[in-house]
Amino acid sequence: MPADCSTKEQTTQTPILELRNVSHTYQARKDEIEAIRDINLAVFPHEFLCVLGPSGCGKSTILGLLAGFFQPAEGLALMEGEPILGPDRERGVVFQAETLYPWMNVRDNVAFGPRMQGVSREDCRTISDRYLKEMNLTAFADKKTYELSGGMKQRVALARVLANEPRVILMDEPFGSLDAVTRIQMQSLVRSIWHHEKRTILMITHDIDEALSLGTRLLVMSPGPGTIEQMHEVTFTDTALRSETGRVAISQEYVALRDEIFESIT
Amino acid sequence: MERPDKKSKKKRDLSRTVEKRLTLLTWILVLLVWTLITELKVVSSVMVPTPRDVWRTFVQILNQGYNNHSLWLHLGVSFRRLFLAFGLAVITGIPLGLLSGYSSKVRAVVDSIVQFYRPLPPLAYYTLLILWLGIDDTSKVTLLYLAALAPIYVSCVSAVKGVNRNYVLSARSLGATQQQVFAHIVLPACMPSIFTGLRTAIGVAYTTLVASEMVAATSGIGWMVIDASRYLKSNVMFVGIILMGLTGVFIDIFMRLIEKNLIHWKGQL
Ligand SMILES: Nc1ncnc2c1ncn2[C@@H]1O[C@H](COP(=O)(O)OP(=O)(O)O)[C@@H](O)[C@H]1O
Ligand SMILES: [Mg+2]
Numbered sequence: 001m002p003a004d005c006s007t008k009e010q011t012t013q014t015p016i017l018e019l020r021n022v023s024h025t026y027q028a029r030k031d032e033i034e035a036i037r038d039i040n041l042a043v044f045p046h047e048f049l050c051v052l053g054p055s056g057c058g059k060s061t062i063l064g065l066l067a068g069f070f071q072p073a074e075g076l077a078l079m080e081g082e083p084i085l086g087p088d089r090e091r092g093v094v095f096q097a098e099t100l101y102p103w104m105n106v107r108d109n110v111a112f113g114p115r116m117q118g119v120s121r122e123d124c125r126t127i128s129d130r131y132l133k134e135m136n137l138t139a140f141a142d143k144k145t146y147e148l149s150g151g152m153k154q155r156v157a158l159a160r161v162l163a164n165e166p167r168v169i170l171m172d173e174p175f176g177s178l179d180a181v182t183r184i185q186m187q188s189l190v191r192s193i194w195h196h197e198k199r200t201i202l203m204i205t206h207d208i209d210e211a212l213s214l215g216t217r218l219l220v221m222s223p224g225p226g227t228i229e230q231m232h233e234v235t236f237t238d239t240a241l242r243s244e245t246g247r248v249a250i251s252q253e254y255v256a257l258r259d260e261i262f263e264s265i266t
Numbered sequence: 267m268e269r270p271d272k273k274s275k276k277k278r279d280l281s282r283t284v285e286k287r288l289t290l291l292t293w294i295l296v297l298l299v300w301t302l303i304t305e306l307k308v309v310s311s312v313m314v315p316t317p318r319d320v321w322r323t324f325v326q327i328l329n330q331g332y333n334n335h336s337l338w339l340h341l342g343v344s345f346r347r348l349f350l351a352f353g354l355a356v357i358t359g360i361p362l363g364l365l366s367g368y369s370s371k372v373r374a375v376v377d378s379i380v381q382f383y384r385p386l387p388p389l390a391y392y393t394l395l396i397l398w399l400g401i402d403d404t405s406k407v408t409l410l411y412l413a414a415l416a417p418i419y420v421s422c423v424s425a426v427k428g429v430n431r432n433y434v435l436s437a438r439s440l441g442a443t444q445q446q447v448f449a450h451i452v453l454p455a456c457m458p459s460i461f462t463g464l465r466t467a468i469g470v471a472y473t474t475l476v477a478s479e480m481v482a483a484t485s486g487i488g489w490m491v492i493d494a495s496r497y498l499k500s501n502v503m504f505v506g507i508i509l510m511g512l513t514g515v516f517i518d519i520f521m522r523l524i525e526k527n528l529i530h531w532k533g534q535l
Contacts, residue, residue, distance in 0.1 A: 069435055089441030099436040102531035103454040113440040116450070146534040164440050 005219055005231045006042050014080070015042035016168050016200060017066050017091070022075035023225075024061050035061040036226035039075070041219060043168060048194050048237065049202045050215035054265055058226025059204040063172045066202065067093050079167075089113060092166035094157050096173040100145040106156055107132065107141040113164030131159040134193070151182035155189070162193065171203040175210070187214055188246040195241055208261050212236050213248040220261055229264060232257060315501040320508070323501040332490050332502065341509070344486040347403060348475050351410030352468055359415045359467075360460065363422020364453075373423065384416040388474045392481060401482045406475070413474040414467040421463025425456035458532040461525045468521065472514055487513075 006015070019041045026033040036058035043049050043066075051059055064070055065077045068087040077084045079091070087093075100109050108115075111128040119127070132138050135155040140148065145156065154174055161169055171190075175183045191214055194201050205211050211218050213236055220230040234257070239249040248254070297317065303309055304316040311319065327337050366373040383391070392409050399405035429452055437451045479488030487506055494502035525532070 067435070067439060087435060087438035089439065091439060093436060093439045095432055095436060097432060099430070099432045101433065101451065101454070102534045103457070103529075112437070112442075112450075116437075116440060116442040116446050144530065144534075146531065160440065166439075 005040055005228055006044065007217070007231075007233055010042070010044050010047075013044050015044050016080060017043040017084075017202070018076070018078040018081075019062065019065060019072070020076040020078065022065060022072045022077060024058070024065065025073050034225040039226070039228060041228065043200060043202050045200055046198050047200060048214055048216045049219065050211035050217070051202065051204045051219045051221060052206070052208060052211040052261065052265075053221030053226065054206060054223060057221045057223035059206075059221065060172055061226065063093070063170050063202070063204055066168075067091050067170055089117070089164055090167045092161035092164055092169045094154070094161055094169065094171040094174045096176050098153050098157070100153055100156055100160075102145050104145070105141070106137060106143050106145060106148070109145060109156055110137075110159045110163050112160060127163050128159075131163045134162070135159045135189070149182075150178050151186060154178065154186060158190070158193075162197075162199075168200045168202065171201065173204055173206065176206075183210075184247070188240070190214065191237055191240060191246075208258055208265075212254060212258060212261075213240060218261075220264060222265070230261070232261075312498060312500060315504055319501050320504045324505045327502070327505060333485075333493065335485055340485055340487050340490050341513070344475060344479065344488065347406050347410060347486070348468075348471055351407045352414050352471055354407075354411050355414035355418055355467060355471070356464065359418030360422055363419040363460075363463075364426055364456070366419070367423040367426025367456075376419070377423070380416055380419050383412065384420070388413045389477055389481065392478055396482060406478050406483070409478050410471045410474055414471040417466040417470060418460075418463045421459050421466070422456065425459040425463075426452065428459065429455045457529050461521075461529060461532075465518065465521050465525075468517055469514070472517065476510060 019039050022039045023037045024035050026035055039058075039062060041051075041062070051062060053059055065072050066084065068077075068084045068091065071077070071085075084091075101112070104112070107125075107128045110131055111124040114124050114127050128141070129138070132141050135158060137152065137155055137159065140152065145153065148156065157174070175186050178186060187210060190201070190203075193199060194214075203211075203214065212234060215234055216237065218230075218232040218234060219228050220232070221227065222229045236248045236251075236254055239251075240247055243249060300314070301317050304311065304314055315323070331337060332340065362376060366376050388409055391412075392405070395405040395408050399408060433451050433455055434447055437447050442450065475486075476488035476491075479486040480492040483489040487510055491503050491506035491510075494500075494506065
């Protein structure tokens with residue numbers, strides 16, 4: 001495995017996001033918690049990178065560093081070669097917990113980014129119309145956010161990030177709190193957006209099936225402190241794009257890889 | 267998805283009307299007991315006047331005023347003091363509290379002062395204010411201002427500290443600047459608890475107002491009660507106290523009405 005956990009072709013490309021030899025330690029009251037150690041990772045244009053690992057292995061820490069919510073204690077967090085100094089609009093984030101603003105209706109939530117950039121009222125409307133439609137939320141444009149179901153809320157959160165046209169979308173277990181059926185619907189939605197709009201996505205998940213069925217590349221982490229143990233290139237998502245049901249075909253290869261990852265995590 | 271919602275709403279409405287009836291019943295009972303013990307002369311009318319007497323006195327004060335001033339003047343004087351002080355506390359307390367919530371340095375300066383005078387009974391430093399500012403309205407408005415300022419300030423500080431971090435981070439990731447985060451995220455996120463602070467503040471100011479008029483004044487609804495007590499006019503005292511209670515309730519209803527319309531997301535954070 002190359003140092004930055006990328007494939008052979010990718011090593012010749014320039015990554016959008018990069019962590020170089022990153023370690024991070026949290027200062028808890030008395031002791032220090034080493035969350036991740038010596039992480040190397042890169043996100044390349046148009047890929048769907050899934051970071052997979054059990055709870056507490058440092059996945060959210062990685063996302064926070066890439067988003068710019070805090071700086072690494074050791075090593076470098078880079079966007080196109082430049083250090084990441086804080087959050088900005090190039091890296092959109094979909095959180096696990098709900099972060100819709102309840103004082104704005106659904107439409108204003110979706111148009112928040114463009115509005116902050118000073119886009120005119122009419123253009124904001126056009127933009128929000130487009131993404132509300134894409135997320136099947138048109139009928140809910142004027143609703144209050146707290147009137148929506150969990151799945152709809154995450155669709156609004158996704159629409160809000162998409163409407164802002166970031167270079168990369170970072171998602172931290174975005175469907176973790178959804179029921180099984182809604183979760184699969186959301187996965188199809190994300191897959192089709194990634195495919196049709198050629199977006200670049202890094203998704204964090206603890207769900208092996210979610211990672212296998214969405215990712216083009218998987219990084220498997222192990223805890224205590226968090227390190228990247230394996231990298232897999234996968235193409236199962238293509239079978240879903242081709243299929244009529246929009247779900248992945250569970251092949252022998254899929255099952256074998258799932259078992260392998262399962263073994264290594266447990 | 268809608269049906270269970272509606273059902274529980276119906277249930278809630280029903281229990282609400284039951285509770286409304288209970289409240290009504292309580293007051294009817296209070297009135298009944300009051301009538302009984304006074305009409306049957308269980309207590310002397312100097313101690314507790316009859317409801318009829320209180321009503322007659324009310325109509326009389328309404329028509330002829332009290333101590334050469336109309337009832338409206340007494341109420342007007344009191345509310346001018348109250349709202350002037352409350353208004354001042356709002357326009358200074360909110361910015362000061364928000365700033366303090368944001369910056370630990372500002373907090374280090376302001377917090378200790380507010381925390382020191384906040385638990386003091388306002389009447390304790392009212393004597394000083396009278397000494398410095400004289401006996402007229404200035405000292406009263408200052409007193410009420412200080413009484414209202416503390417709860418507003420405290421609620422703003424804790425509101426800012428309690429803002430969901432992910433709201434701020436997500437807004438920054440969507441490209442909002444620091445100022446935009448303040449205007450579009452922090453301020454609205456703080457609104458519910460600021461409003462709770464405002465309601466507390468006007469309550470505290472109102473009780474302080476009545477107390478201050480009892481110490482030094484020549485007009486005002488609180489003064490009317492204390493003046494009547496000197497001549498053992500319990501019927502006038504009753505009128506004053508009931509009026510104060512009712513206006514207090516109306517102020518709170520009014521504040522809650524504004525709150526409900528302005529902050530629809532309260533309880534959803
Ligand atoms: N703010 C924090 N302060 C102290 N410890 C933290 C903090 N955030 C995370 N940790 C610890 O760091 C480790 C990794 O956390 P996290 O990145 O959230 O893992 P994951 O997202 O994979 O569940 C955990 O042991 C967690 O307890
Ligand atoms: Mg996490």
